[in-house]
Amino acid sequence: MIKILKFYQDRGLKIVKGEGQYVWDDKGDKYLDLHAGHGVAFLGHRNKTVISYLEKQMNEIMTLSLAFDTPIREEMTRELDDLKPNNLEHVFLLNSGSEAVELALKIARKITKRRKIVAFKNSFHGRSMGALSVTWNKKYREPFEPLIGPTEFLDYNNIDSLKNITEDTAAVIVEPVQGEGGVIPAKKEFMKALREMTEKVGALLIIDEVQTGFGRTGKIWAYQHFDIKPDILTAGKAIGGGFPVSAVFIPEWISEKIEEGDHGSTYGGNPLAVAAVTAACKVAKSEKIADQAQKKGELFLKILKEKLEDFKIIREIRGLGLMIGIDLKVNPSTAIKILQDEKVLSLKAGLTVIRFLPPYVINQSDMEWAADAARKGISETESKRLAS
Numbered sequence: 001m002i003k004i005l006k007f008y009q010d011r012g013l014k015i016v017k018g019e020g021q022y023v024w025d026d027k028g029d030k031y032l033d034l035h036a037g038h039g040v041a042f043l044g045h046r047n048k049t050v051i052s053y054l055e056k057q058m059n060e061i062m063t064l065s066l067a068f069d070t071p072i073r074e075e076m077t078r079e080l081d082d083l084k085p086n087n088l089e090h091v092f093l094l095n096s097g098s099e100a101v102e103l104a105l106k107i108a109r110k111i112t113k114r115r116k117i118v119a120f121k122n123s124f125h126g127r128s129m130g131a132l133s134v135t136w137n138k139k140y141r142e143p144f145e146p147l148i149g150p151t152e153f154l155d156y157n158n159i160d161s162l163k164n165i166t167e168d169t170a171a172v173i174v175e176p177v178q179g180e181g182g183v184i185p186a187k188k189e190f191m192k193a194l195r196e197m198t199e200k201v202g203a204l205l206i207i208d209e210v211q212t213g214f215g216r217t218g219k220i221w222a223y224q225h226f227d228i229k230p231d232i233l234t235a236g237k238a239i240g241g242g243f244p245v246s247a248v249f250i251p252e253w254i255s256e257k258i259e260e261g262d263h264g265s266t267y268g269g270n271p272l273a274v275a276a277v278t279a280a281c282k283v284a285k286s287e288k289i290a291d292q293a294q295k296k297g298e299l300f301l302k303i304l305k306e307k308l309e310d311f312k313i314i315r316e317i318r319g320l321g322l323m324i325g326i327d328l329k330v331n332p333s334t335a336i337k338i339l340q341d342e343k344v345l346s347l348k349a350g351l352t353v354i355r356f357l358p359p360y361v362i363n364q365s366d367m368e369w370a371a372d373a374a375r376k377g378i379s380e381t382e383s384k385r386l387a388s
């Protein structure tokens with residue numbers, strides 16, 4: 001039989017169903033899902049509004065080129081209008097985060113007529129050739145070099161390093177909270193200095209919100225924590241309520257310089273994806289998901305800090321909204337495995353971080369369950385380390 005290439009380590013579970021913040025395996029065991037498909041299921045698995053929009057759309061039309069209009073696209077633009085990043089009034093839908101990053105980079109080169117892209121150490125922007133070029137992890141990057149250049153990686157959260165952004169820089173791409181790199185929130189002064197520097201030299205600021213966007217950090221867009229505005233914003237993961245879709249937002253002045261043929265995508269903006277985004281926007285507004293993420297994120301951090309305060313093996317517990325990391329002084333894999341045995345799914349970030357990306361519907365008893373499971377996992381990691 002043909003085998004599926006995974007590129008990910010097998011977790012040894014067969015998941016058969018999801019609902020809200022939970023999933024079930026083929027044995028009927030229930031899991032708290034803080035992995036959420038890399039954060040995609042932020043609106044909860046099988047969100048009812050998303051399902052009803054998708055079902056309705058499936059019964060109307062599933063595929064249609066952007067060259068033709070269709071009512072669901074009009075509905076989406078109305079719904080998305082309230083949630084769009086402040087000054088960015090044009091959107092292009094694509095299918096994955098990497099593709100959104102590709103388009104953002106292409107636009108930056110076209111608009112500035114410059115080539116160099118600046119990114120940051122520990123960044124993650126995806127795995128297609130362009131997105132990979134601005135991704136820090138050498139393990140992901142080096143086997144595929146030469147990639148697209150010139151690129152330069154600066155120190156994240158280091159204002160001094162920003163002097164390397166110069167008049168040959170087309171764009172700087174940054175995550176407001178580095179996700180894959182270890183759940184590292186940017187400092188406000190750093191983001192402000194970055195905004196000033198890019199403006200000064202005429203480089204575009206691309207804020208990659210594929211993981212942070214759509215409410216997860218306690219604001220609809222994480223850049224809103226920093227009192228700055230992006231030139232280009234990429235979104236993905238949560239914005240389709242579970243359906244695969246990504247987006248690039250740009251302002252009017254950039255859109256005016258974009259021409260037919262500069263980009264395109266067979267599936268980009270297909271009616272199903274558009275229906276999913278429309279539904280996700282409705283849920284985001286009616287459920288005030290960003291406010292919920294902010295309150296619940298604070299509570300979750302507090303619970304974790306209380307229950308885990310006595311571990312020397314923990315370097316830091318940090319996060320923004322419902323994007324939380326427990327940074328250990330060692331590899332977190334044993335702890336993540338034990339969390340799974342305790343029926344809590346989490347994921348690794350960086351080399352040492354246990355990452356939680358819960359759906360916004362998580363409640364306090366879920367948080368306590370997760371914290372107790374983390375306690376068990378970390379305690380076992382610590383005793384293993386002492387024994388060796």
Ligand SMILES: *Cc1c(COP(=O)(O)O)cnc(C)c1O
Binds near residue numbers: 095124127
């Ligand atoms: C996940 C992620 C991507 C890549 O998204 P894919 O959908 O996997 O291509 C890009 N940027 C950030 C910040 C991400 O977290």
